[in-house]
Amino acid sequence: MKTKPFAFGVLLFGGATIAQADTFVVNSTADDGSANTLRWAIVQNNAHPGGNTIQIVPSASPFRIKLNSLLPPIIGPATVTATSRGVVIDGGNFIDGNNQASCPGETGGFGPNVRSLQKPGLAVVDSGNVEISNLEITNFCIGVMLLRSHDNHVHHNTIHNTSGAAGVLVTGDDGTAAGGSTTGLSTRNLIEYNTVYETGDGMECTRGTTFTTYQFNTMFEFRGRPNVPYSQGIECAGSGNDNNVIQFNAFKGYSDGLQMNSASNLLILENIIAGTTYGITTAGASVTIKNNLITANRMGVGPSGAASHVTITRNRIYNNGKPLLSVAGSAGGTTNPNSPALLGIDFGVNGVSPNDLAVSCGDGFPDCTPPQNFPVLSSGSTWNSTVNLAGTLASRPNASITIEFFANHGLNVAGFAEGEVYLGSQTVTTDPTGNISFTFSTPADPLGDGSTSAYFTATATNASGQTSEFSSALSLRRAQ
Ligand SMILES: [Ca+2]
Ligand SMILES: [Ca+2]
The missing domain is CATH 2.160.20 (Pectate Lyase C-like)
Incomplete structure (x- = not known):
């Protein structure tokens, strides 16, 4: 069945030629090249491409079109679709x-x-x-x-x-x-x-x-x-x-x-x-x-x-x-x-890719090779009304670095802490030696579920957009 239910066409520049877009209905699961098969519809489309629609109208579900050989590639512009689910090309x-x-x-x-x-x-x-x-x-x-x-x-x-x-x-x-x-x-x-x-x-x-x-x-x-x-x-x-x-x-x-x-x-x-x-x-x-x-x-x-x-x-x-x-x-x-x-x-x-520190860098400043060095978290063992994280970062001198902070319920099965809950970020600038100390505070429920202990980590992202591995974990618990 070849229908022309839509009167749209493709108007070519110059106005002299109008290519009619056709709809070729597929309602047969056969693959013998006869009318209303998928193979027939693609051949028809390819003979006169220009916005045709190959519309598969399944009479049952599933409607399995089991091919006997590969179909020809489709020449566009064209649409190939089924009017309902259940059409299988097998x-x-x-x-x-x-x-x-x-x-x-x-x-x-x-x-x-x-x-x-x-x-x-x-x-x-x-x-x-x-x-x-x-x-x-x-x-x-x-x-x-x-x-x-x-x-x-x-x-x-x-x-x-x-x-x-x-x-x-x-x-x-x-x-x-x-x-x-x-x-x-x-x-x-x-x-x-x-x-x-x-x-x-x-x-x-x-x-x-x-x-x-x-x-x-x-x-x-x-x-x-x-x-x-x-x-x-x-x-x-x-x-x-x-x-x-x-x-x-x-x-x-x-x-x-x-x-x-x-x-x-x-x-x-x-x-x-x-x-x-x-x-x-x-x-x-x-x-x-x-x-x-x-x-x-x-x-x-x-x-x-x-x-x-x-x-x-x-x-x-x-x-x-x-x-x-x-x-x-x-x-x-x-x-x-x-x-x-x-x-x-x-x-x-x-x-783990260890941080490269000043002692190992030829120019005397830390973080001279990729990856971006990760922060080091260090603070007490408990939190009260807020969680206060403190840490240091050794990186390139006078560098703008964004540090992201995360909380985790625990270590992963291999023993590493990751980034389960994002807590926030802050941007710091290292001093002329490449070092910076930072602090970060977050409300007393860092995991959002009342947990009274958590593992905290941080990443560092430099100004060119390179993010570090996660820091080692800092384990804290809420004060009793
Ligand atoms: Ca690594
Ligand atoms: Ca590095």
Whole structure:
């Protein structure tokens, strides 16, 4: 059925040509190319692209479209959507979404391959302005692939049991053997409100993916598929993956919640990351990690690289240090049970990085090498009407430093204190020798639940935006 219920069109500049936008109704689950099948609708759209709608009208729920071969990529602008839930696009006739061997070219025993561009359920390639929504997609190597593609909107889909690269792969891969990153080849995509599970990587922003937003998605792995190693919640692989936003998502069960690699100018805001080996790893510059809940992981946040400027502010980071290991050496994870990465913030993913003091610095001033030195808290053992924290910081001379203070119910299972409840901050300036003493006061219920004891920590963030590891814990109790 080809209908034209909407009289809108695309008026091309010059006014001489009007391209009619059509609606192609899919009401058959067959995959024989006949009218009103999904394959037929995509072929029709691609023959005359220009704002068409492929509208799947399910006659039953579930309405399972079991394909016999891959669908052609969708040429935009176009919309692919279902009028109600229950529409399943299933590649199970020729791909086993639970076995990586179905996706040749993957590296057996390692995590999903971010260079894989194989066997997607739906794809947009060298095109853009495609909206994909309200679908369930399963048993492919990739759920939705946006390859060298722009201005797409992928939302309200359920993508699960894929065994190649990712649930949603956004990539600018140009296919060259060298790596093929070209900044901006995939740009301005919006991926939101999707549920993604058992897909290896949840999503990827790789090889030139810019100005793309991932928000309000739920992604998880059960860590229970022996033929598909779990990998990253979102991975940005290769170079040029800058100016992306990852916010309001939930990640659980990955080897890395977010593996950002060298991606820069990122905003990572208000996510929940739990049950991963490494919550967030990032080596880029100008990365802001704010207001996230990062708990029950092995390690919380792991910035790395001397040039990194990773600002970690106002998060809730606690109850990490769990003995969670990734399997099979996937890119960012570890199989080493002796890995010291058990901290809430671990610069270098190598355990506590000690402060470098003046005696070890060639110029005679402290904190001459990254990471930013952390504060040292020191005060009495009790609080009364207020909690009074005192401490010192040794850093660069005449430096403006923002110190954030946190309270914790206890140490994590590995014995480190983190940042469970944010108490506030203050900005200080070190003296000409690089040293400063500070005090900070907070009301007598620092954990907000009447607890009469707490572990206090602090971080330091320098003027270029680089945040330290957490300080050692100071244990205090309320005076009786
Ligand atoms: Ca460290
Ligand atoms: Ca340092």
